[in-house]
Amino acid sequence: MTSAPLPTLLLVDDEPHSLAAMRMALEDEFDCLEAADAEQAMACMQDNYVQAIFCDQRMPGRTGAEFLAECRERWPETVRIIITGYTETSDMISAINEAGIYQFIPKPWHPDQLLMAARNAVHLFRLSRDHERMSLEMRYLSSAADSKLEKRRKALREGLGFDHILRAPNSPLNAVIGAARRHASFDIPVLLTGEPGVGKAEIARAMHYASLRSDRPFFALNCAGMTDEMLEAELFGIRRGAAAGVQSTRIGLFQKADRGTLFLNGVDSLSPRMQIALLRVAAEGAFAQVGAMETQTTRLRLICGAHRDLKTMVAEGAFRSDLYFALAVAEIAVPPLRARPGDVSVLAQSLLADLSARHGKPVRGISDAALEFLEGYDWPGNLRELENEITRMLVAAQGPVLGPELISRPILQAEPGQDPDDRRASEVMVAEGALKDRIELMEMRILRETLTRLRWNKSRAAAELGLSRVGLRAKLDRYGLAPPAPVGAEEED
Numbered sequence: 001m002t003s004a005p006l007p008t009l010l011l012v013d014d015e016p017h018s019l020a021a022m023r024m025a026l027e028d029e030f031d032c033l034e035a036a037d038a039e040q041a042m043a044c045m046q047d048n049y050v051q052a053i054f055c056d057q058r059m060p061g062r063t064g065a066e067f068l069a070e071c072r073e074r075w076p077e078t079v080r081i082i083i084t085g086y087t088e089t090s091d092m093i094s095a096i097n098e099a100g101i102y103q104f105i106p107k108p109w110h111p112d113q114l115l116m117a118a119r120n121a122v123h124l125f126r127l128s129r130d131h132e133r134m135s136l137e138m139r140y141l142s143s144a145a146d147s148k149l150e151k152r153r154k155a156l157r158e159g160l161g162f163d164h165i166l167r168a169p170n171s172p173l174n175a176v177i178g179a180a181r182r183h184a185s186f187d188i189p190v191l192l193t194g195e196p197g198v199g200k201a202e203i204a205r206a207m208h209y210a211s212l213r214s215d216r217p218f219f220a221l222n223c224a225g226m227t228d229e230m231l232e233a234e235l236f237g238i239r240r241g242a243a244a245g246v247q248s249t250r251i252g253l254f255q256k257a258d259r260g261t262l263f264l265n266g267v268d269s270l271s272p273r274m275q276i277a278l279l280r281v282a283a284e285g286a287f288a289q290v291g292a293m294e295t296q297t298t299r300l301r302l303i304c305g306a307h308r309d310l311k312t313m314v315a316e317g318a319f320r321s322d323l324y325f326a327l328a329v330a331e332i333a334v335p336p337l338r339a340r341p342g343d344v345s346v347l348a349q350s351l352l353a354d355l356s357a358r359h360g361k362p363v364r365g366i367s368d369a370a371l372e373f374l375e376g377y378d379w380p381g382n383l384r385e386l387e388n389e390i391t392r393m394l395v396a397a398q399g400p401v402l403g404p405e406l407i408s409r410p411i412l413q414a415e416p417g418q419d420p421d422d423r424r425a426s427e428v429m430v431a432e433g434a435l436k437d438r439i440e441l442m443e444m445r446i447l448r449e450t451l452t453r454l455r456w457n458k459s460r461a462a463a464e465l466g467l468s469r470v471g472l473r474a475k476l477d478r479y480g481l482a483p484p485a486p487v488g489a490e491e492e493d
């Protein structure tokens with residue numbers, strides 16, 4: 001078994017019997033090196049890892065204090081102890097000052113006194129080494145933590161910033177993003193309007209990360225469908241016991257987002273009571289927790305979202321005009337997906353890549369024919385509906401490329417390039433025009449949807465539609481319907 005090495009001491013004295021006495025007192029617990037003068041002692045220091053020095057003051061050549069002063073320069077962590085029979089105060093004071101002496105031991109010393117001094121000195125040596133190591137580690141750790149934090153912030157800024165909002169190069173969204181960028185760094189409330197799922201939350205988040213508040217938190221809440229009680233608890237926070245089942249006080253988003261940004265979506269669905277509460281926050285930054293008497297303040301930035309036109313609601317008396325003006329210092333309208341069909345392909349392919357990775361189902365992409373159908377649809381549910389459709393297609397896909405046969409029926413039945421208001425079968429029913437024209441439009445859509453879904457297998461399509469193959473071909477010719485190129489694997493004729 002190997003035991004830990006003993007701590008090393010250097011004993012310096014010109015009198016051999018003093019050196020022997022010191023060694024006797026210390027050698028059980030310490031590894032003792034000896035030197036008869038400052039020169040020998042210096043050589044010893046150079047060759048060994050010494051933790052404490054016991055040095056006589058009066059020696060031929062350099063004095064103990066002079067030697068220890070040099071040691072202080074070169075090996076500052078080594079603990080220095082001086083032993084002297086001379087009690088001149090001026091000597092001692094200059095020794096302590098110049099050599100940074102840890103302890104002064106007068107002659108004659110007692111062996112226990114020397115042992116105690118040696119133990120303390122080694123303990124001090126270890127403490128100061130640990131301290132040095134820890135402060136180095138702390139310095140390293142804090143700079144590593146700082147750089148980690150900075151990297152994370154940068155990733156957030158880049159990952160959640162405006163560049164993350166996908167769109168085609170000439171998308172109408174470019175102007176919207178431009179306006180949002182310009183307003184981002186002005187600490188003013190902004191109102192984002194647009195249908196559900198158009199990307200308002202995405203834009204609000206990008207505005208936060210492009211603002212001076214980017215180091216502070218961003219929170220988002222959709223008020224639509226929440227009762228006043230739920231909203232109050234969520235936004236103001238709630239005191240313990242203020243409502244049944246509230247076991248502990250919870251802070252709300254107004255407090256959590258202090259000095260950060262809160263995106264409050266669906267403000268058009270706020271009740272009159274909640275409108276008053278929000279006005280107080282928007283105007284004074286003041287609110288009170290549910291169940292609390294005292295008012296709290298917050299310095300959050302409000303970005304609000306609305307599906308309906310708030311100005312119309314103000315005119316109808318359904319929304320407070322003072323709140324509208326408090327929230328809409330700047331107003332940015334986000335267009336629906338049907339107004340930017342060029343974005344559909346970019347979004348669909350990016351969604352597919354994400355979904356394919358998330359669900360572990362590798363696919364290469366979406367065929368041009370499928371993209372044409374997707375671009376032609378009006379997407380009333382905007383990005384959420386697009387994501388659902390791509391998910392469905394991915395789940396059903398059997399090959400590496402997602403073709404139009406995977407698209408769901410309402411989308412296949414829509415007429416690409418047609419007035420969006422007239423795309424859906426139900427809209428054909430209520431549209432105006434001659435009965436024959438409307439029936440033919442329906443017929444054409446049903447034919448195209450069936451053939452696309454059956455990958456242009458005309459035998460199967462004719463069978464499903466109760467037509468002869470000749471009858472089907474005649475109808476295809478009449479409507480000018482043809483398979484997209486390249487044709488599907490199952491196409492015949």
Ligand SMILES: Nc1ncnc2c1ncn2[C@@H]1O[C@H](COP(=O)(O)OP(=O)(O)OP(=O)(O)O)[C@@H](O)[C@H]1O
Pocket residue numbers: 164165166167194195196197198199200201202203222265266305307383384
């Ligand atoms: N341009 C875009 N690029 C990438 N993803 C987008 C884009 N726009 C929206 N999304 C995604 O679409 C989904 C819906 O967007 P978001 O929640 O921002 O819409 P919203 O307008 O705030 O909807 P709602 O008003 O219904 O809450 C989110 O998953 C969002 O990440």
